[in-house]
Amino acid sequence: MDARKKILKIEGLERRFPAPDGKGETQVFGDLWFDVKEGEFVCLIGHSGCGKTTLLNIMAGLDKASGGHVLADGFNVEKPALDRAVIFQGHALMPWMTALGNIDFAVASRWPGWSRDERRAQCQKFIDLVHLTGSEDKKPAQLSGGMKQRVGIARALAIEPKILLMDEPFSALDALTRGSLQDELLGIVAARNQTSFMITHDIDEAILLADRIVLMTNGPEARVCEIVENTLPKGRNRSDMHTHPNYYPMRNHLIEFLVNRSKSFKQELAARSYDPKSPPTVRPGAPSDRPNKVAS
Amino acid sequence: MSDEMKERIKAIAASVAFLGLFLLAWNVFVTAQNGPAADMDPELAALLGPQAKGQSALPTPGEVGAEIWSHVTNPFYDAGPNDKGIGIQLAYSIARVLTGFGLAALIAIPLGFLIGMSRLAERALNPYIQLLKPVSPLAWMPLALYTIKDSEISSIFVIFICSIWPMLLNTIFGVASVRRDYLNVARTLEVTPLRTAFRVILPAAAPTILTGMRISIGIAWLVIVAAEMLVGGTGIGYFVWNEWNNLSITGVISAIFFIGLVGMVLDLILGQAARLVAYAE
Ligand SMILES: Nc1ncnc2c1ncn2[C@@H]1O[C@H](COP(=O)(O)OP(=O)(O)O)[C@@H](O)[C@H]1O
Ligand SMILES: [Mg+2]
Numbered sequence: 001m002d003a004r005k006k007i008l009k010i011e012g013l014e015r016r017f018p019a020p021d022g023k024g025e026t027q028v029f030g031d032l033w034f035d036v037k038e039g040e041f042v043c044l045i046g047h048s049g050c051g052k053t054t055l056l057n058i059m060a061g062l063d064k065a066s067g068g069h070v071l072a073d074g075f076n077v078e079k080p081a082l083d084r085a086v087i088f089q090g091h092a093l094m095p096w097m098t099a100l101g102n103i104d105f106a107v108a109s110r111w112p113g114w115s116r117d118e119r120r121a122q123c124q125k126f127i128d129l130v131h132l133t134g135s136e137d138k139k140p141a142q143l144s145g146g147m148k149q150r151v152g153i154a155r156a157l158a159i160e161p162k163i164l165l166m167d168e169p170f171s172a173l174d175a176l177t178r179g180s181l182q183d184e185l186l187g188i189v190a191a192r193n194q195t196s197f198m199i200t201h202d203i204d205e206a207i208l209l210a211d212r213i214v215l216m217t218n219g220p221e222a223r224v225c226e227i228v229e230n231t232l233p234k235g236r237n238r239s240d241m242h243t244h245p246n247y248y249p250m251r252n253h254l255i256e257f258l259v260n261r262s263k264s265f266k267q268e269l270a271a272r273s274y275d276p277k278s279p280p281t282v283r284p285g286a287p288s289d290r291p292n293k294v295a296s
Numbered sequence: 297m298s299d300e301m302k303e304r305i306k307a308i309a310a311s312v313a314f315l316g317l318f319l320l321a322w323n324v325f326v327t328a329q330n331g332p333a334a335d336m337d338p339e340l341a342a343l344l345g346p347q348a349k350g351q352s353a354l355p356t357p358g359e360v361g362a363e364i365w366s367h368v369t370n371p372f373y374d375a376g377p378n379d380k381g382i383g384i385q386l387a388y389s390i391a392r393v394l395t396g397f398g399l400a401a402l403i404a405i406p407l408g409f410l411i412g413m414s415r416l417a418e419r420a421l422n423p424y425i426q427l428l429k430p431v432s433p434l435a436w437m438p439l440a441l442y443t444i445k446d447s448e449i450s451s452i453f454v455i456f457i458c459s460i461w462p463m464l465l466n467t468i469f470g471v472a473s474v475r476r477d478y479l480n481v482a483r484t485l486e487v488t489p490l491r492t493a494f495r496v497i498l499p500a501a502a503p504t505i506l507t508g509m510r511i512s513i514g515i516a517w518l519v520i521v522a523a524e525m526l527v528g529g530t531g532i533g534y535f536v537w538n539e540w541n542n543l544s545i546t547g548v549i550s551a552i553f554f555i556g557l558v559g560m561v562l563d564l565i566l567g568q569a570a571r572l573v574a575y576a577e
Binding site: 106 | 483502577
């Protein structure tokens with residue numbers, strides 16, 4: 001059992017929206033229970049439309065839950081706060097500010113009392129960290145997609161948040177750029193022991209980055225199907241990850257979920273017991289790596 | 297020479313050629329009308345002025361050119377209420393337009409900001425704005441003269457009322473359509489509402505606001521001529537009216553030239569300002 005502090009707790013979370021026909025409400029998701037521990041990297045995968053962005057917005061404090069709550073560091077999340085940084089699906093950089101200006105806007109919000117020089121030093125540290133040295137004075141329109149998302153990462157990290165929340169940050173990038181950004185993010189997060197929660201629908205991204213992967217079924221009325229523990233050891237990297245004996249069991253398990261089980265979860269539920277408060281934890285592995293399932 | 301340069305030179309050459317053709321046609325048209333003098337009762341001839349002598353009512357381009365030149369060389373003379381240099385008259389009009397426009401901006405932009413930030417206010421006030429916007433500004437003139445009883449302030453009021461709508465509507469629209477993403481970034485950074493207004497909403501909406509200001513100043517410059525014709529006294533509108541009363545078509549045409557010139561400069565200034573706040577997404 002992992003003894004680390006649960007820094008983020010999702011307890012019985014539900015979100016309803018008015019139904020499109022104007023009558024009643026549809027539940028996008030409900031009865032979500034999971035947590036993120038200190039220093040842990042958790043990914044959540046699910047099909048488009050199952051409510052991932054809505055969930056992340058509630059976790060960030062940008063949207064309100066219809067039921068249940070999110071606890072960040074023991075406190076109920078009611079509004080956004082500087083200890084939870086968000087990297088948005090679109091980069092969400094202010095186009096009238098330079099790369100440096102965007103990061104400085106965040107740093108000045110975090111530490112209003114800092115002098116210009118102190119802020120500048122903090123910005124530069126994170127610009128260097130994401131390898132944007134030399135592009136400080138460029139406007140977002142002059143940057144490539146990958147560079148824009150790098151600025152987004154630097155802006156989120158520069159406020160030194162307790163929790164980093166990411167909504168498919170690399171989904172708009174080409175495969176090569178995405179790969180190198182994943183590597184960089186992995187390195188940065190590991191070096192800083194940064195608690196992170198990322199939404200994705202890219203299986204390899206989840207296997208590379210996550211310690212645990214939350215599987216969310218299709219909406220409406222989406223649920224947490226199960227939580228998959230990454231059986232590939234830490235220190236993973238993209239170039240040799242696929243040679244590990246547990247890689248294909250992990251990958252196949254996740255594909256099986258996305259292709260079949262995410263749709264038919266309700267039938268699956270009828271056939272077995274399911275406690276939403278502690279969804280089953282699964283450790284897909286090579287036959288030698290049994291037991292396959294452990295209770296959480 | 298680059299293709300871009302070639303294109304530009306071609307365009308300038310075509311412009312000059314077009315102007316030359318236009319002046320030539322104008323000249324031919326006017327001189328063709330200047331037939332031999334007909335026999336006519338001298339009293340009637342005196343009444344009809346130049347037309348009686350078989351001359352065209354229109355001046356030649358040369359006459360207009362000379363008139364414009366005389367205005368350019370001596371723009372600020374003042375020989376009594378009905379005879380002031382065109383520079384003085386333009387200055388009166390520009391001062392009225394800038395005062396009315398400035399006051400309108402001072403009210404429209406902050407007000408539009410507040411309305412744009414609230415969906416409720418936007419919906420509640422939109423019907424009134426839509427009702428008042430299409431009213432010709434000159435329709436306000438009697439009301440202004442009656443209540444204010446000062447022709448100077450009345451014409452400024454008319455400029456104010458015609459400039460306010462485009463700026464108000466564009467500010468509301470610009471503020472209301474700031475991308476949600478930018479506001480969410482500010483919220484996750486716990487930025488105060490005032491700082492969000494100045495650092496996020498204002499720069500995001502600035503290009504739309506500037507477009508509104510540009511439309512406003514164009515309308516204000518159109519309206520001031522009509523307003524001054526009505527109110528009289530000073531200004532380029534009064535100047536045109538006075539030239540017409542003196543049957544000086546040369547004066548009227550040269551005034552048209554200066555009105556166009558000033559309008560163009562006002563638009564250029566705001567166009568430059570718009571470039572300063574523009575951004576690429
Ligand atoms: N403001 C809203 N009003 C009504 N329905 C919404 C709203 N936001 C999201 N939804 C609905 O909730 C569902 C989940 O949306 P979203 O969280 O964006 O999904 P995902 O990020 O997983 O693709 C969608 O079916 C969407 O139509
Ligand atoms: Mg989404």
